[in-house]
Amino acid sequence: MRLVFMGTPDFAVPALHALHAAGHEIVAVYSQPPRPAGRGKALRASPVQQAAEALGLPVRHPAKLRKNEEEWAAFAALEADAAVVAAYGLILPQVMLDTPRLGCLNIHASLLPRWRGASPIQSAILAGDTQSGVTIMQMEAGLDTGPMLLSGAVPITTDTTATSLHDALSALGGQLAVRVLAEQPTPTPQPEEGVTYAPLLTREDGRLDWTQSATALDLRVRALTPWPGTFTLLADGTVLKIGGAIPLPHHKHTATPGTALDDALTIACGEGALRLTRLQKPGRGMMEAEAFLRGQPMPADTRLYHTLPAASA
Structure with missing residues (x-):
């Protein structure tokens, strides 16, 4: 034809x-x-x-x-x-x-x-x-x-x-x-x-809300990587892009959502926890969690944010 x-x-x-x-x-x-x-x-x-x-x-x-x-x-x-x-x-x-x-x-x-x-x-x-x-x-x-x-x-x-x-x-x-x-x-x-x-996606669709379940957040990371990409915020406003994660839906905790539960990037969610496996800081390439932690340790109780508290904005 x-x-x-x-x-x-x-x-x-x-x-x-x-x-x-x-x-x-x-x-x-x-x-x-x-x-x-x-x-x-x-x-x-x-x-x-x-x-x-x-x-x-x-x-x-x-x-x-x-x-x-x-x-x-x-x-x-x-x-x-x-x-x-x-x-x-x-x-x-x-x-x-x-x-x-x-x-x-x-x-x-x-x-x-x-x-x-x-x-x-x-x-x-x-x-x-x-x-x-x-x-x-x-x-x-x-x-x-x-x-x-x-x-x-x-x-x-x-x-x-x-x-x-x-x-x-x-x-x-x-x-x-x-x-x-x-x-x-x-x-x-x-x-x-x-x-x-299926709507037109924007960068804001990739903002991770830690009050959601680990299952929902895992779906978001898998759905929106590499574009538009998923991200979270450190307390100083630094944007962390998240390129991979493992959901732990049955992980029991009493921590505030967004709190690191250990020093291995296990983050409390509204239900369960999400272990981050690939991350990227501004100006750097995406890297595996082990390599990321060598340059920026994130001990237990570190907070990640969906949006920064008003006093820290």
């Missing part, structure tokens, strides 16, 4: 490779424009653009699609059978959705209709879901509301992190996209029940 592929981050790269390996003619790849990155703020092409160029595929990166009639015409001139979209980052106007012969197909990282929206991978872990997956859907104007073509599930275990789930769903998305184009299954409307929304 003649395909247009539209994607930007690492998540979309395996799908591009899978479609190319399956023998489809990818007539154009759309990706968001290069962005300033690194200390020198030099323009850096997206992972999808880099992958496309390595495959010798033409890349387009318009800054916008809304009211961009020139781009609409260029898209139509490609005469694609279908467009496959994976985390592209720009909303496709209806005129573009209607252009390819088979329409536009989206690779969405959840088992729709659960977790429509911007952060399906993180939201599934954060909610304590036992499985996630990928749904290939026919795109329409609504937010992830289109009819479903094919889906596949991936288990979420107590060891699953946003990174490991991202990688599993990324690979699965490519496999399912190839199958959909080969099999062309009949679209199935999404059920009206079971709809949930």
Whole structure:
């Protein structure tokens, strides 16, 4: 088939490779424009653009699609059978959705209709879901509301992190996209029940509230690492990023939540305790707990805070 592929981050790269390996003619790849990155703020092409160029595929990166009639015409001139979209980052106007012969197909990282929206991978872990997956859907104007073509599930275990789930769903998305184009299954409307929304995440979502249970805090660390990242505060206002932890849900204590229960980074929670295994101070790299403690011991009774007391702010 003649395909247009539209994607930007690492998540979309395996799908591009899978479609190319399956023998489809990818007539154009759309990706968001290069962005300033690194200390020198030099323009850096997206992972999808880099992958496309390595495959010798033409890349387009318009800054916008809304009211961009020139781009609409260029898209139509490609005469694609279908467009496959994976985390592209720009909303496709209806005129573009209607252009390819088979329409536009989206690779969405959840088992729709659960977790429509911007952060399906993180939201599934954060909610304590036992499985996630990928749904290939026919795109329409609504937010992830289109009819479903094919889906596949991936288990979420107590060891699953946003990174490991991202990688599993990324690979699965490519496999399912190839199958959909080969099999062309009949679209199935999404059920009206079971709809949930995955919000756009911000840095504040990573702030750890020690009054929560150890289980809930472990979910937050696993869901929001590496992005937007989880963090806590020392009494002097120093921000500690937390990159890994072990929940101790049955640990009994009478300490104030946020208090170190020993000198090995076991922190009291509202219920149980959380043992921190990876930490990062400002200006330093993420490090294992043992290495961190060599540079900054944290004896028992050290306090960690969700927000600083007013007198210390």
